[in-house]
Amino acid sequence: MRYNIQYGDFVVLFISQVVELLIKILLLEDDDTISFGIEAALRRKGYECITCPSIEQGRECFSSDIHLILLDLNLPDGSGYDFCRWVKEQADTPIIFLTVRDGVTDITRGLDMGADDYIIKPFHIAVLESRIAAVLRRLPEDKQPVLVCGDISLNKDKMQGYLNGEPVTLTALEYRLLHILLENKGRTLPRNLILERLWDADGNFVNDNTLTVTMRRLRKKLNDTRHIVTIRGIGYRMEEIV
Known part of the structure; x- marks a missing residue:
């Protein structure tokens, strides 16, 4: 299945006073085309992006200094819901779901279990960047005092x-x-x-x-x-x- 993520026409300016240096984002996505496009766009914005194609690798890469998780629901070794639940049991790290599942039940389930946002594929990369910025603005300043x-x-x-x-x-x-x-x-x-x-x-x-x-x-x-x-x-x- 092919997703059209439009990012080539989006001009990115790195403004160090606005974007916190090297905010760490963990991306769980098993589609190489999608993960490459997202990672490239986020790095141009000044974020550090750690990409994992499975829940198992996501658990290995997760740590307390991760600022945000971008999470696909359909992963090869399990459901993104399970990973979300696992994260929320040990940390309050913000999570944004990225998925083709657009049913009301899916959306409400994700938000009810603690996700900060739910974005349906396909999406424009500029929309994702704005949603990420909005979530990061809500982070407590003393997250890592x-x-x-x-x-x-x-x-x-x-x-x-x-x-x-x-x-x-x-x-x-x-x-x-x-x-x-x-x-x-x-x-x-x-x-x-x-x-x-x-x-x-x-x-x-x-x-x-x-x-x-x-x-x-x-x-x-x-x-x-x-x-x-x-x-x-x-x-x-x-x-x-x-």
């Missing part, structure tokens, strides 16, 4: 960084840089992507030299931590030390 990597931690509520449990005095720019690195632990962040996130409060752009100096000072305040790794020619990565 404390970010941790080894002996480094950051409390978003208090806007305070810590090393071995002791407060570290950081400038506003150093704090934002540490926040970006911790929020994307394990992922290599290109310098230009970090720079887009480091606009100051007055809207002044932070240049490349400022990033280099800020990174050096942050590392020094964290006792030259080995958790922050320089990826030569690309950028930086915050990672656990094995």
